[in-house]
Every structure is written in structure tokens, then in C-alpha cells.
Amino acid sequence: MHRFVDPEDGLTYLHSYLWPYYANRILPSFDQPNLKANFSLRVIAPDSWTVFSVSPGAAEAGTDGTRLWTFGKTPKLATYMFSLHAGPYRIWSDDSGDVPLRLMARQSLAEFVAVDEWFAVTRNGMTFYEDYFDIPYPFEKYDQLIVPEFNIGGMENAAAVSFAESFIQRQASNRQQRERRASIILHELAHMWFGNLVTHDWWNGMWLNESFATQMARLAMVDTTEFTDQWHDYFTKSKKVAYWRDSRVTTHPIEMPVNGTDQFAMLFDAITYQKGGSVLKQLQHRVGAENYRLGVSNYLKENAFGTTELADFIRHQEKSAGIDLGGWSDEWLMTPGFNTLSVESECNGKLLSSLTIVQSATAGQSRLRTHNVEVALFNPDANGNLIITTSIPVLVKGANTQVAVPDGQPCPAIVNPNHNDWTFARITLSDADRTLLSEKLGDVEDPLSRSMFLASLSDDVAAGGTPLAAFARQALRLAEIEQNYRVLEQISASLVEAVDMMQRLRPETDEVLPRLIDDIEQFALRKARLAETQDVKQLWFDIFLQVVSSEAGLATARALFDGAVDIDGIEISPEIRWWILTILSRHDAKDVAELFAAEIERDPSDFGQRGLLSAQAAAPDLANKEKWVTELQAPQELTSFARQEAVIFNLFPATQTEQQLQVLEKILGSLPEMSKDADSYFLTSYATALLAPMCRPESSALMQATLDEYGDQLNPTATRFLREAHQADVECHALRAAQ
Numbered sequence: 240m241h242r243f244v245d246p247e248d249g250l251t252y253l254h255s256y257l258w259p260y261y262a263n264r265i266l267p268s269f270d271q272p273n274l275k276a277n278f279s280l281r282v283i284a285p286d287s288w289t290v291f292s293v294s295p296g297a298a299e300a301g302t303d304g305t306r307l308w309t310f311g312k313t314p315k316l317a318t319y320m321f322s323l324h325a326g327p328y329r330i331w332s333d334d335s336g337d338v339p340l341r342l343m344a345r346q347s348l349a350e351f352v353a354v355d356e357w358f359a360v361t362r363n364g365m366t367f368y369e370d371y372f373d374i375p376y377p378f379e380k381y382d383q384l385i386v387p388e389f390n391i392g393g394m395e396n397a398a399a400v401s402f403a404e405s406f407i408q409r410q411a412s413n414r415q416q417r418e419r420r421a422s423i424i425l426h427e428l429a430h431m432w433f434g435n436l437v438t439h440d441w442w443n444g445m446w447l448n449e450s451f452a453t454q455m456a457r458l459a460m461v462d463t464t465e466f467t468d469q470w471h472d473y474f475t476k477s478k479k480v481a482y483w484r485d486s487r488v489t490t491h492p493i494e495m496p497v498n499g500t501d502q503f504a505m506l507f508d509a510i511t512y513q514k515g516g517s518v519l520k521q522l523q524h525r526v527g528a529e530n531y532r533l534g535v536s537n538y539l540k541e542n543a544f545g546t547t548e549l550a551d552f553i554r555h556q557e558k559s560a561g562i563d564l565g566g567w568s569d570e571w572l573m574t575p576g577f578n579t580l581s582v583e584s585e586c587n588g589k590l591l592s593s594l595t596i597v598q599s600a601t602a603g604q605s606r607l608r609t610h611n612v613e614v615a616l617f618n619p620d621a622n623g624n625l626i627i628t629t630s631i632p633v634l635v636k637g638a639n640t641q642v643a644v645p646d647g648q649p650c651p652a653i654v655n656p657n658h659n660d661w662t663f664a665r666i667t668l669s670d671a672d673r674t675l676l677s678e679k680l681g682d683v684e685d686p687l688s689r690s691m692f693l694a695s696l697s698d699d700v701a702a703g704g705t706p707l708a709a710f711a712r713q714a715l716r717l718a719e720i721e722q723n724y725r726v727l728e729q730i731s732a733s734l735v736e737a738v739d740m741m742q743r744l745r746p747e748t749d750e751v752l753p754r755l756i757d758d759i760e761q762f763a764l765r766k767a768r769l770a771e772t773q774d775v776k777q778l779w780f781d782i783f784l785q786v787v788s789s790e791a792g793l794a795t796a797r798a799l800f801d802g803a804v805d806i807d808g809i810e811i812s813p814e815i816r817w818w819i820l821t822i823l824s825r826h827d828a829k830d831v832a833e834l835f836a837a838e839i840e841r842d843p844s845d846f847g848q849r850g851l852l853s854a855q856a857a858a859p860d861l862a863n864k865e866k867w868v869t870e871l872q873a874p875q876e877l878t879s880f881a882r883q884e885a886v887i888f889n890l891f892p893a894t895q896t897e898q899q900l901q902v903l904e905k906i907l908g909s910l911p912e913m914s915k916d917a918d919s920y921f922l923t924s925y926a927t928a929l930l931a932p933m934c935r936p937e938s939s940a941l942m943q944a945t946l947d948e949y950g951d952q953l954n955p956t957a958t959r960f961l962r963e964a965h966q967a968d969v970e971c972h973a974l975r976a977a978q
């Protein structure tokens with residue numbers, strides 16, 4: 240149970256976080272998902288507080304300024320779904336049909352909460368799920384609490400969900416922020432049925448919980464919000480991270496045995512959420528959308544308030560679709576890795592005579608799978624745009640799949656073997672495709688195909704086939720003409736990643752990097768000023784802040800901070816002010832100490848305090864870095880995880896790999912000791928951020944030596960992230976020759 244005292248008004252707030260196995264810390268219990276029980280609760284709390292839990296509660300006056308809260312007996316729940324939150328929260332009320340809704344936040348943030356929007360998303364989502372599952376909302380009321388210093392984005396406590404305060408902005412929210420908010424609201428709401436009403440028997444089954452909520456949130460977003468191109472977004476963000484995770488040495492099957500709770504952090508990653516969600520999307524195409532829905536609905540009805548295994552879910556899918564899915568489970572859920580699809584075509588004069596989809600497995604994996612895909616053929620129209628002339632559903636099986644080509648089909652300029660992104664498989668382009676796309680990518684009319692081709696070009700950069708600078712230049716040219724918001728997000732993220740990697744690869748990139756950064760800064764500032772929509776302006780302003788490091792760029796950032804210049808339509812919010820201070824600190828601005836002092840006086844909030852920690856951590860001198868690493872290893876000042884993270888994620892930016900290398904022995908040396916009792920959330924952040932690639936033989940060697948020497952003393956979380964850091968460091972170093 241987390242206790243937080245608001246530095247602005249001194250008010251105290253409590254919230255519980257019992258996932259995955261922390262319930263035993265606040266109540267005696269057999270803390271595992273397959274043991275469900277009814278909970279009763281009574282709480283004595285200060286008069287001014289409201290107490291929240293699963294059931295509705297009633298308060299009666301007690302003694303000494305307290306009240307006694309009594310909560311009705313809950314339905315059968317697993318321990319992790321129970322919750323207890325308390326404090327002088329601000330409360331808003333609404334309803335969805337006969338379900339009472341409440342939304343809570345701490346008093347000092349109340350004015351910034353998008354209450355109407357939050358309730359609208361919730362009401363529409365609830366109607367969508369009640370229809371989709373064909374089951375009424377299963378609890379008596381639905382509370383949503385936005386709680387301070389929350390460990391993760393959201394937690395699906397039964398009927399009393401908690402959210403991080405990162406979903407509140409102290410200025411008008413932009414499109415990305417509104418979308419992220421809707422997505423998490425709908426994700427947690429889906430769990431009320433899938434996860435809470437019906438629960439997996441053991442931790443190994445929890446992936447289905449998360450994959451399913453991930454998939455459902457996307458379906459609900461398409462149906463009930465303004466963010467309808469969800470599956471495009473899923474491709475550019477979620478699938479990207481899923482493919483990356485699935486190519487790590489530590490990858491694992493989606494469903495795998497879990498022997499104990501200390502393996503939990505091994506399991507909850509992009510394989511569980513994003514790859515799992517992708518595979519469920521493929522399943523939906525295999526069985527058909529309505530059969531899929533029916534299978535889900537029957538599964539939930541049959542097992543309400545009980546626990547299940549994967550086989551129960553699959554059985555209902557087989558029954559509603561009338562097909563055998565035994566082979567499907569084995570190849571998609573029990574086997575790690577992914578496939579790549581490429582195309583071989585032959586033409587007879589101007590007509591296509593044969594088309595073959597070639598499937599291969601990624602390095603270290605041999606498994607080929609069965610994929611339901613749609614193959615799209617592109618040809619130029621009269622204006623030179625590459626338009627889809629035909630698309631053909633195909634069942635890809637084995638290494639080579641012959642596609643039945645329609646008569647009279649013109650020889651295609653290019654083919655997308657995974658049109659609309661039905662399956663989880665990367666596409667590989669031929670040399671001829673890459674040559675064509677270097678000129679024509681912007682002319683591909685279907686936006687998702689543009690994204691898929693761009694992702695494939697980006698894979699080639701990561702493999703050392705194209706220098707980062709050349710790819711960034713191409714992305715910048717595309718950005719000039721691109722109109723689709725998702726593709727723009729993808730392009731701008733590619734630019735940030737390319738610059739980040741090139742900074743790590745100095746000195747090999749010294750000749751081209753400063754000029755590239757100048758050009759991106761100027762491009763981003765120009766778009767922030769002149770783009771037609773607010774969302775695009777905001778997007779490029781964020782890119783400017785992510786990339787800025789030239790002298791002129793830093794001077795502009797400083798002028799924006801001082802208010803000496805402004806950009807029409809861009810608000811320099813308190814968060815952006817701290818972000819700029821962090822950037823100035825990172826680049827060793829001279830008067831940074833005075834700026835810090837003035838800013839914390841201006842913004843003494845909890846957000847401000849964490850902003851200050853971020854900015855302090857970013858300062859480049861070695862003594863500063865050593866001081867913070869020492870603090871993280873045995874925290875004295877950084878008593879909450881939220882504050883630890885503010886430091887961790889700003890300590891070693893890509894421009895400070897020199898300093899990182901000098902502290903590396905110290906970072907690694909503490910892992911065996913920290914392995915004994917550090918929390919897996921902390922270890923995950925510590926190892927991921929502090930071991931970000933330095934791309935040098937010395938850094939890789941030190942990591943390998945730590946694995947060799949202490950491997951058996953490290954807990955599974957530490958071992959996992961150290962192995963991944965080593966792999967990323969080696970891969971990054973290997974890119975030097977290609978620049």
C-alpha cells in the first residue's frame with residue numbers, strides 16, 4: 240500500500256497495488272490467482288477521507304475524528320484484484336445505464352482532470368463491451384482512481400481501477416495524450432470481464448489476459464472514439480516493439496511454464512502484450528470476426544467467477560468456428576520467434592504470370608507457420624501514384640506458397656505480402672523494391688502499406704544495410720510531403736531513433752551528425768510553426784525537443800523557456816519547462832543551478848520535484864553521475880519508485896555514453912547485491928536505462944564478464960536485462976562499420 244503526501248497542500252493519499260503477488264503484504268492470504276474468495280472489509284479512517292474498494296462502502300461516524308467504513312461482501316475474486324484506496328480525493332460522479340461511475344484524483348490536480356472526456360470514453364466503452372461480450376458489467380459500480388506515484392499505467396482492480404497521473408496534463412491535452420488516455424481506460428475496463436470475471440488459473444495464462452485486453456481496447460477505440468485507425472497505430476508502435484523483443488536472446492514463447500513468482504518479470508513484456516495481441520488478431524482472421532466474438536462470449540459465460548486454462552479458451556474458439564486449432568496453438572503460442580515474408584514474381588511481357596510468397600524463419604529459429612494474409616499488388620496510376628490494383632486473401636503455408644493470380648493482372652510495381660497487417664510476420668523487400676521505394680515511397684497510396692514499407696527499410700538500417708544518416712535523410716524528405724498522421728508519427732520517431740543511435744556511434748558519425756541535427760531541428764521548428772493542424776504542430780515541437788543539441792537549437796530552447804520567443808499554438812507548460820531545463824542541464828548550461836532554484840519555487844508540486852530530479856541527473860559531470868548511481872544503489876533521498884525513475888531515465892542520455900562507460904563497473908558491480916532484495920520493477924528500470932548501449936568493445940566485455948562471474952547470483956530479472964543489454968551493445972557496435 241503506497242502512501243503519498245502532497246507537497247503542495249500536505250494532504251495524504253493511499254492506494255493499494257497488489258499485482259502480481261503483493262496482496263500478502265497487506266492481508267494474510269494464499270496469494271495466487273487460482274484461489275478465489277469473497278472479501279469483506281471494514282476500515283477506520285480520518286473523517287475527511289473517502290475509502291474505496293471493490294464493493295460500495297458506507298461510512299458512519301466514529302470517535303476521535305474518524306469514520307467507520309463498511310463494504311459489502313465481494314463476489315469471488317483472486318487476491319490481486321482486491322483493492323483499498325483512501326484519502327481526501329476529489330470525486331466526480333456519473334452513470335452508465337444502471338452502473339454508477341465515479342472518477343477520483345487528488346485535490347491539487349482536480350482542475351486539470353478531463354472529467355467529461357473520461358466519463359464519455361468509459362460510458363461508450365461499457366456499452367461496447369456489454370454488447371460484444373453479451374454480458375452485463377459484472378460488478379455493482381465502477382470507480383476509477385487517478386493515484387499519485389503509481390508504478391505502472393493502469394491496474395484493473397475489480398470495480399476500483401487505478402491509473403497513473405501521467406494521464407493528467409497541466410495544460411490542454413494533445414492528440415497523443417488523449418489517445419493514450421482512451422486506450423488505457425478501455426484496456427482496464429475490458430479486464431472487468433476478461434481477467435476479473437474469468438481468471439486464468441496460473442501465471443502462465445496471464446498473457447491471454449493482457450493480450451486480450453490489448454486487442455479489445457483497440458476494437459473499442461475503432462468503434463467508439465475519434466481514433467479509428469487503431470490497427471495502423473498498432474503496427475507502427477506495438478508490433479515494432481514486439482518484433483524487437485522477439486529478436487532478443489531472452490525471447491520466449493507466449494505461453495510458457497512459470498514455476499515461481501520471481502519469474503514474473505520475465506513474462507510480462509512485449510511478448511505478452513503486443514505479440515500476444517498480434518497473434519489474437521491473426522486468430523480473429525483465422526476463425527472469422529463473428530465466430531471469434533461468439534467464442535469469447537461463450538467462454539466468459541461458462542466460466543463466470545471461475546478460473547480457466549488456455550485450452551478452455553481455444554475450445555470455445557474451435558466450437559464457434561467449427562475448426563481444429565491444436566496446430567495453431569502450438570505454432571503461435573508455444574514457439575518463440577517470428578517469420579518473414581517476401582515475394583517472388585514473374586511477368587510475361589506486361590502481365591503477371593506467377594506470384595510466390597516465400598516464408599523464412601528469423602535467425603536461431605526454424606519454425607515456419609501458417610498465416611492468413613491478404614496480398615496486395617500495386618501499380619502506378621495515371622498520376623504516378625502507386626495504387627492497389629488487386630488484393631487476394633492467401634493461406635501461407637511452408638516455405639513457398641503459390642498465389643492464384645487473376646487473369647490479365649498487370650505486372651506489379653511492388654507487392655505487400657501482409658496487406659492490412661493481419662499476421663505477425665515482418666516483410667522483407669528485394670533490392671529492386673528498395674530502389675523503387677527510395678524514390679516512390681511517398682507515392683504509395685495506402686498509408687498502412689507506406690508504414691509497412693518504411694518499417695522494412697528501417698529493418699535494413701538495423702541490419703547494417705543502409706547508413707543511419709542516409710535513412711534519416713530519406714525520412715526527412717518523406718516528412719515534407721506526408722499527410723497521414725500515423726505515418727508522420729512513424730517518420731518522426733525514426734528520426735529521433737536515428738539521431739540517438741548516431742550519437743552513440745560517435746566518432747564514426749562525427750562528419751554527418753551535426754549537419755543532420757541542424758536540419759532536423761530547423762525542419763521540426765518550421766513544422767511546429769507552420770503545420771496546418773494543432774496535432775502536427777505539437778508532434779514536431781516534441782521532436783524538436785527530443786533532438787535538439789546544436790548550439791543554435793539550444794539557444795532557441797532557452798529563448799522559449801525565457802519567453803523571449805514563442806511559437807503560435809504551442810504552450811510552454813510546466814512539464815515542458817522542466818523538459819527544457821533537463822536539456823540545458825544535459826548540455827552543461829552555465830547558469831543551470833540558478834534556473835533550477837527559480838523553477839522549483841515557481842512549480843513546487845510533486846511533478847516539479849520530479850522535474851528537478853530529472854534535470855539534476857542530466858548534468859554531464861562524472862561526479863554527478865557517480866553520486867546518483869550511489870543513491871540508486873542504496874536510496875536515502877529517493878524514497879519512492881517514481882522519484883527513482885525520474886533520475887534513472889535521465890542519467891545517461893545518448894550524448895553521455897563516455898560518462899556511462901566510466902561508471903559502468905559501478906553499475907554492474909551492484910547487481911548481485913541488488914538481486915537479493917530489489918523489486919523487479921526497480922531492477923527492470925535500473926538495468927534497462929543504465930545499461931543502454933555504449934556500443935564499444937569495452938562495454939560489451941564488461942557486461943559479459945559480469946554474466947560469467949556472477950550469473951548464478953543474479954535473480955532472473957537482473958540476468959534477463961543484463962543479457963539483453965549485452966546483446967544490444969554488441970549489435971550497436973557492429974553498426975559502426977556501416978556508417
Ligand SMILES: [Zn+2]
Pocket residue numbers: 395426427430448449452
Ligand atoms: Zn492489462
